[in-house]
Amino acid sequence: AQSVTQPDIHITVSEGASLELRCNYSYGATPYLFWYVQSPGQGLQLLLKYFSGDTLVQGIKGFEAEFKRSQSSFNLRKPSVHWSDAAEYFCAVGPYYGQNFVFGPGTRLSVLP
Amino acid sequence: DAGITQSPRYKITETGRQVTLMCHQTWSHSYMFWYRQDLGHGLRLIYYSAAADITDKGEVPDGYVVSRSKTENFPLTLESATRSQTSVYFCASTGQNYEQYFGPGTRLTVT
Numbered sequence: 001a002q003s004v005t006q007p008d009i010h011i012t013v014s015e016g017a018s019l020e021l022r023c024n025y026s027y028g029a030t031p032y033l034f035w036y037v038q039s040p041g042q043g044l045q046l047l048l049k050y051f052s053g054d055t056l057v058q059g060i061k062g063f064e065a066e067f068k069r070s071q072s073s074f075n076l077r078k079p080s081v082h083w084s085d086a087a088e089y090f091c092a093v094g095p096y097y098g099q100n101f102v103f104g105p106g107t108r109l110s111v112l113p
Numbered sequence: 114d115a116g117i118t119q120s121p122r123y124k125i126t127e128t129g130r131q132v133t134l135m136c137h138q139t140w141s142h143s144y145m146f147w148y149r150q151d152l153g154h155g156l157r158l159i160y161y162s163a164a165a166d167i168t169d170k171g172e173v174p175d176g177y178v179v180s181r182s183k184t185e186n187f188p189l190t191l192e193s194a195t196r197s198q199t200s201v202y203f204c205a206s207t208g209q210n211y212e213q214y215f216g217p218g219t220r221l222t223v224t
Contacts, residue, residue: 043215099144099207105155
């Protein structure tokens with residue numbers, strides 16, 4: 001069965017520091033992978049996605065993610081975090097039963113000034 | 114305005130009452146979804162719909178009913194609300210390349 005793990009519930013980084021959020025998945029075939037961001041009181045917004053091809057994908061707001069098939073991982077990175085990046089981040093894998101995706105439990109990012 | 118909207122944004126109701134949460138999208142997307150978001154659980158799928166008049170259960174469907182008579186609307190009904198259904202509810206639809214577009218959410222409190 002498909003599943004997603006985000007090992008870090010909460011991460012705190014200083015503004016300007018680099019960031020890596022971890023995502024591990026279980027899926028029976030080559031997955032489609034997504035990262036979404038949720039600001040407080042808002043819905044989720046797509047950051048980036050991976051379907052095939054280049055394993056390093058670029059997204060909005062300076063984020064990138066790397067697909068590593070051998071490690072079943074899709075970690076999200078940003079070289080220099082801004083205070084506005086404080087939010088909750090969700091990894092998702094699928095599809096199954098048509099267009100369904102499984103979401104991870106989320107990682108909350110706090111940014112110190 | 115184009116997009117996906119949910120109403121109401123906030124709702125307080127009593128145990129045992131019926132509550133309907135509305136979801137409307139303007140893109141004519143085929144797939145629509147209802148999720149609930151609870152601390153420690155992330156997003157859990159309640160129901161989804163592949164097209165008008167086609168719906169199916171997700172991970173946590175008990176106590177909920179959906180319908181989809183029109184492509185653009187996907188209401189979620191709590192037939193007899195319970196305190197365990199206190200949550201934030203998100204509606205979403207799927208565009209090109211499986212990207213999900215989320216509504217702003219409805220915060221439901223059952224007292």
